Amino acid sequence: MDVRFYPAPPSSVGSCSLPTDPNCLSSLDYYRCNKSRYGAGERGVSVRLPPGASPDGKRLLSPGNYTGQSGGNGGGDEDYEIPPITPPNHPDPSLLHLMDPESGYLCHSLPHNGLINPYSYPELPAIMMSNMLGQESHLLSGQMHAIQEMARPDGLHFDSAHQGPLINQSPRILSHHMGALSQLNSQVGLRGALTYGSPSPPGSKSATPSPSGSTQEEETDSHAKMAGEKRPSSEMMKKPKPQKKKKKKDPNEPQKPVSAYALFFRDTQAAIKSQNPNATFGDVSKIVASMWDSLGEEQKQAYKRKTEAAKKEYLKALAAYRASLVSKNYSDPVEPKSVQSSQPSHMMAPKPALSVHRYTGSSPCTRAPSSTSQSATPHQMGLQASLHSPPPGQQGFPHIQSDYQNSSQSPGAPNPASGQNPDWDGEYCSRECGGNLCSSVIGRDKPLYLT
DNA sequence: TGGTTGATTGTTAAT
């Protein structure tokens, strides 16, 4: 297997597409946040582009398309302050250190439309294929660079002292990853060679919706949709929708805790996607699955403990929710609905987003708006930690570890990873409060990690 | 079966 890194074109420096850029995290996280808010049934927060954007803009939720406005829809205090996205030519100085001068890889930048500039990659198909290989090794960040070094004996960019615990602890895992990733890489790479060679790869099809649609695009499109047309055209619509679901859940009902795997997926996919923007959901899913498969039992248990804790929280919230329903029906049997959707609610159960709050705590919804522009995301922390000098013990799946640690963990609950990582609490804490509250407690702040 | 994500498309309500 030929795994190589291809330096990013110099011109791309600065338009960081990774979530390591605090200024870049806004759009997707914002969208995700609002998606979750849909679930919470809260109104007043628009996911759409701000006024003035093209009507098609609502389809363009890819990173970088948001301008930082929250929509101005009169949501008032529901609005978020979205930090402006760093313009391509003005890299966030705080992130320049993240650039690998040799590979240019870390801030392997894509244009904000998410497409690889074909002029920067004259031999695009081959590079994309190889890049995918490199990226997919790289995307496993800290714990995987050893794999890269195995694959690339020259081992250019990484300090071998920074091997993750999974690798340190379990060479089996390493070989397992190698095997799994080789397989995945070949799959992804093959598909990439077949389809990503198009100027409008499927992975970015949404980034440049072509109104007219060239024949090449149509061809690609047909390839992409062969596996399954998302929505059959009206004349092809033979059978009515299954109507299988949507029982119209009460938005105030606490969200069920997600499974350990889902938690892991949530934590991991962003990093994978950022390193491999063209990866489809299927690719990411496979990668996550292989990572999950290779995850140490200890880490899995940590996730499971997390879900257990979340489950407890869920049960509590559910009890409160049901109690609130009872009391609501008792006190106001006429309009239970209006009460649900707009509760000032000293009576109501805590909102799901607060009481259960997505369990990882990585959701930007839980962050104070003022901290979003300054504090790194969990993934940022993880990637930065893994790609730079991780503090001792900050190894393995740092972004993952840091993420699942950050959750609805009850104050007295055992810290799943604290035993192996003394910095855990600090990072968890600093992320949760933006470092303002906790630096005094832990004695240092995350900038230590960033530099 | 439902959960993970993001893109896309369909539907509905409002203007």
Place this chain on the structure above:
DNA sequence: ATTAACAATCAACCA
């Protein structure tokens, strides 16, 4: 008629 907002769907995988 147009547009905004929301819902549904799809992918691979796991519990």
